[in-house]
Amino acid sequence: MSLKELSLRLGLSQTTVSRALNGYPEVSERTRQRVMQLAREMNYRPNPSAKSLATGRTEHIGIVLPIEKNLFVEPLFGEYLAGVAQFLAESDMDVTVIPTPLSQEQKVYEQLAMSGRVDGLLISSPAVVDSRVASLAATNLPFVLHGRTQCEHPYSYCDIDNQGAFAKATRLLIELGHQRIGLINDECSLNYANDRYLGYKLALEQYGIPYDPSLCTQGGMTEEYGFNAVAQLLMHRPRPSAFLVSNMIFALGAMRALRQHGLEPGHDIALIAHDDHIPYLQADKFDPPLTTTSSPIRRAGYEITQMLHREIEMRSQNQAKQCKVLEVDLVIRGSTRIRKV
Template identity: 85%
Template sequence: MSLKELSQRLGLSQTTVSRALNGYPEVSERTRQRVMQLAREMNYRPNPSAKSLATGRTEHIGIVLPIEKNLFVEPLFGEYLAGVAQFLAEADMDITMIPTPFSQELAVYDQLAMSGRVDGLLVSSPAVQDARVTSLVGSNLPFVVHGRTHCDQAYSYCDIDNQGAFASATRLLIELGHQHIGLINGDHSLNYAHDRFLGYKSTLEQYNITYDPSLCVQGEITEESGFNAAAQLLMHRPRPSAFLISNMIFVLGAMRALRQHGLEPGYDVAIIVHDDHLPYLQADKFDPPLTTTSSSIRKAGYEITKMLHHEIELGHTASAKQQKLMEVDLVIRGSTRIRRN
């Protein structure tokens, strides 16, 4: 069915029907509901090109993918992207992936801000100081950051309280009697990892425990990195009695290292790990079940896309930036017990 045929059945002009379908505020709610109901009944689908001409929008959001990071094989990114896709399906929008060499990344963001190729951008894995955000705040292109960065100007973000979560986890371990706590973390140049480090370090200091940098190991998010980090920490003297671990990928390697050293996770070395709710790595199914700081990265992907859609809808009328901090739960299970002397 065409727009013309739909208009004739409704007894309305094509302009009115088009505006009702595209959510223009000058169309009354009663008329809009009438148009939408018949469109659903007749299985009407607007022509994307015509819709773009009518609204001045592409109905695409963009994600820039640095080629070197190979994000499509990274489990956390895949789960995040599932949340993004879920909201886009509900909003009848599409996504444009823009692969680019890291050396050209900033230029690509500048081009996207000027070209009108996408209606808005999602920015992931911000660094402590992130030139992408600094560049985008000076443009008119809507964007939302998954995480936070240090920036003098306001910008929209969706994040979790990484510092507070790792402070709570460190506090629990200390109160269980642990003094030597190893941290297995992501790259501290990334803001999420830096915040987790700050939560760990500041809590040690609150309990008058001297911070030992040799008990902190950074690495790429792989099982092998988790194994190597745990093996390195087990060589430390005195040996750590607890590990605080930044993700479920690391914990696979860390537990393998413990067992190769004849140690039992949760008994000889306590473990707390951050759980992003990867469906095939469920913390309560491990042996022992893992104590976690817990927050769904899929839900974060959904929420950040919803926020971006809101900013796109408001267009240039948007004033205050959206800044959302999602909850992190501390879930206590069998991998943390009172330390044995």
């Protein structure tokens, strides 16, 4: 069905129908609902080229993908992208993924801001101080950050309470009697990992437990790193009686290292991990079931894309920036059964 046929059925001008479909504020809500209902009933899909000409928009959002990070094979990115895709499927928008060498990433963002190739950008894995955010904040291109960064310019973001989550997990271990707690973290140049480190330190401070930097490690998100980091910390004397690890991939390596040293998680030593809900790494299917700080990254992908869509829709109205922090659940399971006495 064409726009002309839809207009004839409704007894409205093509201009009015087009404006109703594209959310123009001068169209009454009653008319907009009437147009949208018939469009759904008739399975009407606007011509993308015509819509772009009418609105000045591409109906594409952009994700810049540094080639060296191998994100296409990283399970967390896959789950995040599934959430992005879920919202886009509901909104008739598309995503443009722009692979680029890491050395060219900043330049690509600047080119996208000038070219009009996309209507907005999703930005992931922000550093503690992130030049991408400061650069884009000075342009008119809408963007939303998955996470937070230190920036003097206002920006929209969707994050989880990483600091609160790791403070809560550390407090649980302390209340179970543990004082020597190993932290296996992602690289602290990334803001979320730095926040988790700060949450860990905060809980120790609240309970008057001296901070021991030798119990904290950071590295790339691989099972091998989780294994090596835990194996190394187990050589300390006295050894840690509990571990807090920053992701489920680390947890796989951590459990392997513990068992190679004759230690059974939940019986000889306590273990907590952060769970982003990767489908093939389900915390309740571990042996023993794994205590976790829990926040689905697919939900974050959906939420951040919804926020970007809103930024694009309200672009001309000078709206305040959106700031959303998703809660993190602490789910207690068998890996923290052990109480240190």
